[in-house]
Amino acid sequence: MRDAFHEELDGLTDRLVEMTRVVRSAMARATTALLDADLQLAEGVISKDAEVDQLFAEIEATIFELMARQQPVAVDLRMMIVALRVGADLERMGDMAEHVAKIARMRHPDSAIPPELRATILEMGHIAERLVTKAGTCIATRDVSTALELETDDDAMDKLHRRLFHVLMAPEWKHGVEPAVDVTLAGRYFERYADHAVRVARSVVYLVTGNRAPQAQG
Amino acid sequence: MRDAFHEELDGLTDRLVEMTRVVRSAMARATTALLDADLQLAEGVISKDAEVDQLFAEIEATIFELMARQQPVAVDLRMMIVALRVGADLERMGDMAEHVAKIARMRHPDSAIPPELRATILEMGHIAERLVTKAGTCIATRDVSTALELETDDDAMDKLHRRLFHVLMAPEWKHGVEPAVDVTLAGRYFERYADHAVRVARSVVYLVTGNRAPQAQG
Numbered sequence: 001m002r003d004a005f006h007e008e009l010d011g012l013t014d015r016l017v018e019m020t021r022v023v024r025s026a027m028a029r030a031t032t033a034l035l036d037a038d039l040q041l042a043e044g045v046i047s048k049d050a051e052v053d054q055l056f057a058e059i060e061a062t063i064f065e066l067m068a069r070q071q072p073v074a075v076d077l078r079m080m081i082v083a084l085r086v087g088a089d090l091e092r093m094g095d096m097a098e099h100v101a102k103i104a105r106m107r108h109p110d111s112a113i114p115p116e117l118r119a120t121i122l123e124m125g126h127i128a129e130r131l132v133t134k135a136g137t138c139i140a141t142r143d144v145s146t147a148l149e150l151e152t153d154d155d156a157m158d159k160l161h162r163r164l165f166h167v168l169m170a171p172e173w174k175h176g177v178e179p180a181v182d183v184t185l186a187g188r189y190f191e192r193y194a195d196h197a198v199r200v201a202r203s204v205v206y207l208v209t210g211n212r213a214p215q216a217q218g
Numbered sequence: 219m220r221d222a223f224h225e226e227l228d229g230l231t232d233r234l235v236e237m238t239r240v241v242r243s244a245m246a247r248a249t250t251a252l253l254d255a256d257l258q259l260a261e262g263v264i265s266k267d268a269e270v271d272q273l274f275a276e277i278e279a280t281i282f283e284l285m286a287r288q289q290p291v292a293v294d295l296r297m298m299i300v301a302l303r304v305g306a307d308l309e310r311m312g313d314m315a316e317h318v319a320k321i322a323r324m325r326h327p328d329s330a331i332p333p334e335l336r337a338t339i340l341e342m343g344h345i346a347e348r349l350v351t352k353a354g355t356c357i358a359t360r361d362v363s364t365a366l367e368l369e370t371d372d373d374a375m376d377k378l379h380r381r382l383f384h385v386l387m388a389p390e391w392k393h394g395v396e397p398a399v400d401v402t403l404a405g406r407y408f409e410r411y412a413d414h415a416v417r418v419a420r421s422v423v424y425l426v427t428g429n430r431a432p433q434a435q436g
Contacts, residue, residue: 177398
C-alpha cells in the first residue's frame with residue numbers, strides 16, 4: 001500500500017505520460033497539416049499548444065508544492081528533479097509541433113514541402129511519433145532498454161535531417177529560396193523534437209541508475 | 219555573517235554569473251567568425267563549448283548535493299530550482315554560439331553571410347551580447363527592473379530576425395539557396411539565444427517576487 005505522498009508521485013508520472021500523448025498527437029497532426037496544406041488542422045495544433053503549457057505549469061506547481069511540504073530526500077528528490085526536467089522537454093516538444101503547424105499555416109493554400117521531400121518529411125514525422133511514444137513508455141515503466149532504443153531512432157532522424165540539406169543544396173533544386181527556408185526550419189523542428197525525446201529517455205536512465213548521460217546536443 | 223550553507227548558495231550565484239561571461243564571449247567570437255569567415259576563431263568557440271557544459275554539470279552536481287544534504291525549504295529551495303533552470307538556459311546559449319561557429323566553419327573560406335545582411339547579423343550579435351550581459355547583472359543583483367529591460371532588447375532581436383526573412387524572400391535576393399539556408403539557421407540561433415537570456419531574467423523575477431511569468435516562446 002502506497003502512502004499519500006508516493007501516490008502523489010505516481011500521479012506526477014501519470015501526468016508526464018499524458019503529456020507525451022498530447023505532444024505526440026500534436027506532432028502527428030502538424031506533420032499532416034504540413035503535407036496536406038490543411039489550414040484547419042494547423043490552426044488546431046497552434047491553439048491547443050496552450051494546453052501543453054498548462055499541463056506543464058500544473059506539474060511544476062505540484063512539484064514545488066510537494067518539495068516545500070515534504071522536503072523529499074534521496075530517490076524521491078531525484079524523481080522530482082527529473083520530473084521537472086522531463087516536463088520542460090515535453091513542453092518544448094509541444095512548441096516544436098506548433099512551429100511546424102505555423103509553417104503549414106503560413107504557406108496555405110500551398111504546401112510548404114516540395115514533392116521530392118514529402119516522403120522524407122513524412123518519415124521524420126513517423127520517427128518523431130515513435131520517439132515520443134517510446135519516451136512515454138520509458139516514463140511509465142522506467143525501462144532502461146527502451147531508453148537505449150531512442151538513441152537508434154534519433155540516429156535515423158539525424159540521417160533524414162542531413163538528407164533534407166543534401167536535396168536542398170543539390171543543383172537539381174528548382175523551388176527557389178522560400179521552400180528552402182521552410183524546409184530548413186521544419187527540419188530543425190523535427191530534429192529538435194527528437195533530441196528532446198532522447199533527453200527524456202536519458203533523464204529516466206538517470207532516475208533509475210543515477211548515471212548522468214551526456215545531454216543530447218542540437 | 220553568512221553560514222556555510224548560504225555561502226555555498228552565494229557561490230552558485232557567482233558560478234552562474236561566470237557562465238554568462240563565458241557564453242557572452244562565445245557568441246561575440248562566433249559572430250565575428252561568421253562575419254570574417256575566421257576558421258581559427260570558429261574552431262575555438264566550438265572546442266570551448268565543452269567548458270560551458272562542464273560548468274553547468276558542476277553547478278547541477280552542487281545543487282543536487284546541497285538539496286540532499288541540507289533539505290532546503292522556502293526561499294532556499296526556490297533559489298536552487300531557479301539556479302537549475304538558469305544554468306540549463308545558459309548551457310543552451312553556449313550551444314547556440316557553437317552552432318553559429320559551425321556555420322562559419324562549414325562555409326570557410328567563404329563568408330556565410332551575404333553583404334546586404336552583414337549589418338543585420340552584426341546587430342543581432344550585439345543585442346545577444348547586451349542581453350546576456352544584462353542577464354548576468356540580473357543574476358548578480360536580483361534587480362527586477364533590469365529583467366524588464368531584457369524584454370525590450372528581445373523585441374529588437376525579433377524585429378531583426380523578421381528583417382532577415384524579409385531580405386531572403388525578396389525578389390532582389392541573388393545568392394540562391396545555400397546562403398539562404400545558412401542565414402535562416404543563423405537567425406534562428408541568435409533568436410533562440412535571446413529567448414534563453416529572457417528566460418534567465420524571468421527566472422530571476424520569479425525568484426524575487428514568486429510570480430511566474432509566461433516562458434519565452436520560440
